[in-house]
Amino acid sequence: MEAVDLARLIDLYDVFFIDQFGVLRDDERAYGGAAAGLRTLKDAGKTVVIFSNSGRSGDYNARRLESLGFSRGSFDHFVTSGDVAYSLLSSGELPVEISGETRIFTVSSGADVNLADRLQATNVADPASADIVIIAGSEAERIPLSRYRDLLAPAASRGIPCICTNPDIHKLAEGGLVPAAGAIANVYEELGGNVVRVGKPYLPMYRYAQMLCGMPGKNGIVCIGDSLDHDIRGANDFGADGVLVRTGILATLTEQELTRKIRMKNAMPRFLMTAFR
Known part of the structure; x- marks a missing residue:
């Protein structure tokens, strides 16, 4: 696994699926530099989708992000598992x-x-x-x-x-x-x-977001998250590259512990990132 920064990701990808909790914020506040990181992506012309395993709507979660200092113009879509569940239930797909x-x-x-x-x-x-x-x-x-x-x-x-x-x-x-x-x-x-x-790591969440973005090719999509079980496994199953961020639920693990966990979970990120900024 290779370390990566935001500048390199901007060179490699056009569409960013970014987890909310553990990457951009915790339960109370934004992580330092996260809001600026989103603005950097938009300034570079990238399509940005915030991802969240949340039973509430994307609109509700977007307002919460704004209250923490994130600009609504710094992301294109906010996709939650609650929104995907509503879509699947209302269309009869479940x-x-x-x-x-x-x-x-x-x-x-x-x-x-x-x-x-x-x-x-x-x-x-x-x-x-x-x-x-x-x-x-x-x-x-x-x-x-x-x-x-x-x-x-x-x-x-x-x-x-x-x-x-x-x-x-x-x-x-x-x-x-x-x-x-x-x-x-x-x-x-x-x-x-x-x-x-319904939600990460299951494919309907990723296909829903891909559809909102106009069905871009998976080789141009990167999924950034802090969870091996949800973000990285979801990226692997979807067929896009995954970036594991060392904030959030894995923040306290040593490098050796993280390596063992990755092998145990059989969820392989392409890159490791210290923090999203």
Whole structure:
């Protein structure tokens, strides 16, 4: 693996798929130089897509980035797993039928039920009475996984299908890592439930972004992220080059530990980058 900086990436690629959390920001603030890095890409005429495994919309996430000092003009699109899930569900591409009578129970942060609302479905507070469970977010910084297990056990036992719109296993919170929505989805499967995951590293997320960009060739696309399981594996499966940034969830690993993890995960970045700036 070769070290790389932003100037070299600008020479090599035309389209940039850039992870939000762990590359541009943590749970509270922007990383130093990240906003300037995006502006540098746009000044060079590049197409910039911000990627996020977030159950909320791209518009919502874009506003949050702006509040942290990022310019809305420094990226072309903001693609979230929530947006992709809405597209797949509303077009009938997922094996789940949705109508106004469909009862949806949502696991999220901040009581967010935006996907159910966008689908014009019926929100319910009891997972046992739901037709579909959506796992969009986690509040594991204050709610242990054991409580999520108890909450979801009745739905899983009834065979209620689940859609996870944020497959991340860990998230940055309060200066550390806590279980994310993907970890709750794993619990649902352990309980015997069936889960469909939407987001990185799964191909529909990448194809959706590629379509928004006018279907550029994959050899001109680079995917930048901090997660081997999601960003780099997603890039590998999609067929584009991946850049692993040493901020975010892997920031504390030594070079030897990172090398072992890459071999164990079988997710191979083309380049390593100290930080996005």
